[in-house]
Amino acid sequence: MSLSDVRRYIGRYELAERIGKGGMGQVWAARDPELGRHVAIKLIHPRDDATRTDTEARIARFRREAQVMARLAHPGVPQIYDIVRDPVRGEDLYIVMQRLYGSTLRDICAAFAPLPISWTACLGVHLCSVLTHTGSVPLVHRDLKPANIMVTDEGLAMVLDFGIAALLDGDQSTLTPAGSTPGTPKYMSPEQIQAGEVTPRSDLYALGCVLYELLVGEPPFNQDHAHAVQFHHVYEPPVPVQARRPEVGDELNLLIHDLLAKHPEDRPASAQEVLARLARFLPRGETAAAEGWPRGLRILLHPGPAWFTTPTTTNDAPTLHQDRLQQADTLFDGGEYARAYTLYQEHLTELADRGVGESKEVLRLRGQLAYCMTKLGEVTQALETYEHVLKAAEILPPDDPFLLATRRRHGLLLHSTGRLVEAFHVLVALHRDLLQHLGTESPETARVRDALNRLRRQLRSGRQQP
Template sequence: MLSGRYRVDSLIGRGGMATVHRGYDLTLGRTVAIKILDRELARDNTFRTRFRLEAQAASRMAHASIVRVYDAGEDLEDDPAGGITHTPFIVMELVRGRLLREIAAEAPLSADDAARYVDGILEALEYSHRAGVVHRDIKPGNVMVTDDGQVKVMDFGIARAVSDTSATVAETTTILGTAAYFSPEQAQGEPVDARADLYSTGVVLYELLTGRPPFVGDSPVSVAYQHVREAPVPPTKRYPEAPAQLDPIVMRALAKDPAQRYPDAATFREALDAALDGRTMSRRQMTNLTDELYGEHRRAQNEIEHTFAELSSDNGVARTQSGPPTAWVWAAIALIIALVAALAFWVIESDPLDLRAADTVDVVDVTGWTASAAERELADDGLEVKVSTQPSDSLPEGTVIETRPAPGTSLELGTHVDILVSDGPLMAAIPSIIGGTEDAARKALDGHDGLQLGRIMPTNDPDAQAGTVLSAEVNGDKVAEGDEVLEGSRVDLTVATGRVTINDLTDMPYEFAKKSFEDLGLTVEQTVDDGCEAGDPLIVETQNPAAGDVDIHSTVTLRVCAPAAEANESGTSDGAEG
């Protein structure tokens, strides 16, 4: 329990500085997601401050395309050493769906599907940027797609208000984000604005269309260098089946110079929408656009490669030159040194980078993924995968519960990894009890391993004998024989009393009273009071039994007042027949 209000349930996911759990808000009675800062990091005031800033930034985001933050706090407990243990946490909306990372891993997407997901990301960014918040870590792993197709951007934990992105903040914070989705300015440790998010969104669009980011490498340093210095290959050249009409959209979004990108998320969305209905660029137009955006980087890249080739002889001895290298060579060398230094700072202050030998791999956290996507991801990493199932009340069928070994464990290629997949909750079938007797239903439920007898609710029914089970309910929903419910459910029974309720219909017209009782399955007998004056209406003087519950199919006797003339005629007629 956190703050005496939030119950912490099963683990959903694990990040660099926090874990996310399914939880329950006891005050409001709703299921939530709870992000809890790692206990080791929670001892550091700096990390706790960053975590609190995350909550403050995210709590301002109230939009359908952004995972909502409900509450934030810090749970304090006395530790055995006499100190205080800090447990900062954030309470968020629980989103049911799939990570965009899982969807992207399955296969390259069509133009319409890729545009739909990216448009959802841009819609969220359009809102957050207006609020003055830059996300700084847009990537498929931070985007959820709900079961009904709604895109939701999550984890504004690396976001900072645009007004706070001063030189001081840039100098005192680590380089944050993920190298594959860095903007060039992030890779160089420079202050960033909303256009950095648009660059990262362009990387996501590229990956959705081709199946991989535009820049990959053996280390984050090499990937970061490519973001800064190398021109991306158009999506159609990477994956010929990619929609050509989106090539210029991607290339504009990935411009090295922020001024050459889309100025804001709204403009990006408009261009994306127009491209779906527009014509494909000609080869010459595409070449001109690429030269406009990346010509300088292409030339610099070629010159660097050419110069370093000249600086090395076949035996590795440098050749003599008539003069020093040109200024751009020194600039390139300085840039590489700056990148290495910045990323080394990231290693020290943030999560360690994977600098181990290439014959090992960390187990990816695939908790919450579909079994097929998780199996494919681990197999692609060079691991042997075995799938087993286990019932789960908290995760839907086919969803990964955990991996063994745990996520983050370093393994040699070819090592065996078990993934435990939810088989869904244990279910029990409703036995044949409806229409039978209460005693038979009690015996059936008492002898059932997975069900319990709940409340017995007596009900008057004009057609059912006493003790007949009229219906069964679980959690307020009616169930029938063979329906499957969660194992351990209580089954409430509605049982007939064998009685029916009648009203007092004295002083009412006889025909009305007769029909009312007969509609309840009762038999009506009539007795006539001959003392009524002529012309009086035929009404009920008395009824037996009186108002209340009576046995079903019983008899109600009504004494009615009949006009004297009718009584005489009735008597004469009876005598004549006799």
């Protein structure tokens, strides 16, 4: 479906490009002009051959996803902002949610698996923090897999797609069509496959499958046919991780073995227990270089003490200052640069106090600060900050969107301050990389190309040679 097939606006939300598509619907980038922030909108259209009963069931499941996610106050679950039913086409439903930037774990596995043990442990702790919280709701995701996990630019692992999640305090059975088994075969627990009772320990089995894949490069059972995979989940033991990757060691091998136990009662009692067992494998440093992580592998936020805290009965959860950061981003998008600057600086100071080094999150904050400085007239300080960010950005892949945008802002600021030759060289190198990574038709490439054309005219008129 192209953008022309849908309205440009859904309510007050202005649609941009489609950024995802799955069994339950599509996800579009959008903007909320009233609040001045970028959002994602998940929408669902009924199938042409669907009966009214089918359509209502799909809408019920979609609405449940929004209600479930709205109950989850955790930084590892995307925030829900709004839910809208189309006033004209009543069968169309829209969920307005937090816009995420990053890579799915599926893409990371495809590029880097097998993953470093310390990175895998860090990712596992992020997921256990989410599962500790969802288990207190109580909630079972039922489809935890690499495609439903994103590592954001800020270094957080986010658990996506609660569309088939089962709330354990009510009517989950009504949302599953007769004869179907929700989940993905390669990551399903034996009790799911056998249509038994699902519990938080069912998600721990899926977590074991994910960690196994990160460490080995493929899930524990990877047969060609779904029925064969399901048979192995129920009846066959997996090859031990240590047998396929000896450096994993006895303790981590035992943890994966326990997570993949056929019977739920033989698995760890809770995600909190798994989190504690993973803790000894966490990276010692805050940067990829300290642990020898591959260049280009996304950096994960190093877990602090709050990650190890069990949620209270009021469903409070560690926020990692996400509310403040989201407020700063909203102010930034709305052009309130002085207020955004203050919040970004506070967050950066707290990260420094916690000993966080030049992580992706820190670099992004510095980049935002530099742009705020530019808008506030602190041009010299902004240039120094951009140069610091770009020097430290060796930890990022060359096609990282943040890195490319920062290079453009740096070049344009050099241009605006009259340092034309320096700006020309910066933007020429950037334009070459944009052509390689984004192509000639990309809006980002076009912006840099236009800036270069203006520079060339100025340089010619001023008789300066780059």
